[in-house]
Amino acid sequence: MATVATSGVGLSGARLHAFNSSKPFSPFLGKKLKIKPISESIHPTKFNHAKSRNLLVLASGVDLMSFVNDLFVGVGVGLPCTVMACGDIIYRSTLPSSNGLTVTVPGTILALGALSYLWATPGVAPGFFDMFVLAFVERLIRPTYRKEDFVLGKKLGEGSFGVVYRASWAKKPSPKGGELVLKKATEYGAVEIWMNERLRRACASSCADFVYGFLESSSKKQAEYWLIWRFEGEATLADLMQSSRTFKIIDHGAAADLRVGINYIPKEFLLDPRYAAPEQYIMSTQTPSAPSVPVATALSPVLWQLNLPDRFDIYSAGLVFLQMAFPGLRNDNSLIQFNRQLKRCDYDLVAWRNTVEPRASNELRRGFELLDLDGGIGWELLTSMVRYKARQRVSAKEALAHPYFDREGLLAMSFMQNLRMQYYRATQKDYSEALKWVVRLMAKSGTEQDGGFTEAQLQELRDIQPKKKSSAQRNALASALKLQRKITRTLKESVDELNQRRKSVWWNRWIPREE
Numbered sequence: 001m002a003t004v005a006t007s008g009v010g011l012s013g014a015r016l017h018a019f020n021s022s023k024p025f026s027p028f029l030g031k032k033l034k035i036k037p038i039s040e041s042i043h044p045t046k047f048n049h050a051k052s053r054n055l056l057v058l059a060s061g062v063d064l065m066s067f068v069n070d071l072f073v074g075v076g077v078g079l080p081c082t083v084m085a086c087g088d089i090i091y092r093s094t095l096p097s098s099n100g101l102t103v104t105v106p107g108t109i110l111a112l113g114a115l116s117y118l119w120a121t122p123g124v125a126p127g128f129f130d131m132f133v134l135a136f137v138e139r140l141i142r143p144t145y146r147k148e149d150f151v152l153g154k155k156l157g158e159g160s161f162g163v164v165y166r167a168s169w170a171k172k173p174s175p176k177g178g179e180l181v182l183k184k185a186t187e188y189g190a191v192e193i194w195m196n197e198r199l200r201r202a203c204a205s206s207c208a209d210f211v212y213g214f215l216e217s218s219s220k221k222q223a224e225y226w227l228i229w230r231f232e233g234e235a236t237l238a239d240l241m242q243s244s245r246t247f248k249i250i251d252h253g254a255a256a257d258l259r260v261g262i263n264y265i266p267k268e269f270l271l272d273p274r275y276a277a278p279e280q281y282i283m284s285t286q287t288p289s290a291p292s293v294p295v296a297t298a299l300s301p302v303l304w305q306l307n308l309p310d311r312f313d314i315y316s317a318g319l320v321f322l323q324m325a326f327p328g329l330r331n332d333n334s335l336i337q338f339n340r341q342l343k344r345c346d347y348d349l350v351a352w353r354n355t356v357e358p359r360a361s362n363e364l365r366r367g368f369e370l371l372d373l374d375g376g377i378g379w380e381l382l383t384s385m386v387r388y389k390a391r392q393r394v395s396a397k398e399a400l401a402h403p404y405f406d407r408e409g410l411l412a413m414s415f416m417q418n419l420r421m422q423y424y425r426a427t428q429k430d431y432s433e434a435l436k437w438v439v440r441l442m443a444k445s446g447t448e449q450d451g452g453f454t455e456a457q458l459q460e461l462r463d464i465q466p467k468k469k470s471s472a473q474r475n476a477l478a479s480a481l482k483l484q485r486k487i488t489r490t491l492k493e494s495v496d497e498l499n500q501r502r503k504s505v506w507w508n509r510w511i512p513r514e515e
């Protein structure tokens, strides 16, 4: 009879198949197999000397390896573990791992979280795709041009960062018909090329049709960047409004691509004071400068939430909207004067309206009338764009979804659009007004019989100084602020560390060189 002892010595993965081969193993057909735990057989109190001697002989024997093999592989009973997938019911970790993908709840939550982070504004995943796939392919297939391919015409404008000319193709017939605009950029040219290419991929119909950008260096002069667009005409915003055609955006030299950090330099501000929001900066100056693409890309949703940079642009767009409604504000002087008035009203458009409307000119009155059409949705949109606090301004996405842009007007709004409008109003509301209204309503019905507050009680309520926020609330607020500062500081430190040796801006490698 064979004695088979199961080892209990904690060698996972081999436990049930670790056998004491102290006795020769006999085929067990028709024989009773006595199974005994090895731990029992070698327990100090029950130590069997004959067995131990046997073990020692084996251990000191020639084939130590085969002993170890027998001990752990258990040749003779079933297939060895090296052949068959074996495991332990108790110790599940010893069971063979499944080859298929196992979907677990935490795994799914994690994957969904990662996906939503990658697609959260400004869009890490689409940013990566744009930069490393679309931009790369575009560069492979686009035609290349040099300065000799164009004939410069009249100068259209000269700004701080370049000179703009009308131009035409040198070759006749021209490779692509139509007149052109050429810009010789003295600064920010490389970045402007990137931004124009980026916008051409993202929203071609909203921006001037960009043809090409290149770096030209002749022996006489220093290297200069040239940018080429199709000529989009000479119509002004007012002309376009008259003919109800859409307008296009030009001049992206100061724009920054926050998905990957291109042209984002925290301590450099390029802004037009006539259209700039009161905070005068888009991202906090504490925000670190853009590190390498993967790091900048990975951090961009966090930085976006900390700074909400689109709220700066929304303010400027609000001012253009204002100019569209009030033609008198379209020239520089009156816009500057308007900005002064608004500042005096603490950037409160409603307060500004209250001061100017009683003595408004016909033109101003007509502007208000236009904005008040359809239940005042125009005015509502405008006031949600031009606000002092960036966080209180409507986001670019919300503004675009506003029913004001629905061509059919308020009356033709569908049920869903109406719902969206109600939701929009709810999120934009200043609830202090609602509170005042409730208080007034209560005052009207406040009698001893009807219940509600009496005037005297309300007066008492009004006289009560606004309570300081409870300490729990204040603590929560302080912790949130502390956390925000800590995140910003940590980001800055880690990114500065990464940037230490990177003196030149990394995106130079992504912009066109001399062809």
Ligand SMILES: Nc1ncnc2c1ncn2[C@@H]1O[C@H](COP(=O)(O)OP(=O)(O)OP(=O)(O)O)[C@@H](O)[C@H]1O
Residues within 6 Å of the ligand: 156, 157, 158, 159, 160, 161, 162, 163, 164, 181, 208, 209, 229, 230, 231, 232, 233, 234, 250, 251, 253
């Ligand atoms: N694609 C275009 N089609 C028609 N006109 C254009 C186009 N691009 C520019 N212009 C004209 O050229 C003028 C100058 O262009 P832009 O504002 O880009 O240059 P800039 O002001 O000299 O640049 P910057 O302010 O960046 O130094 C514009 O005001 C516009 O009238």
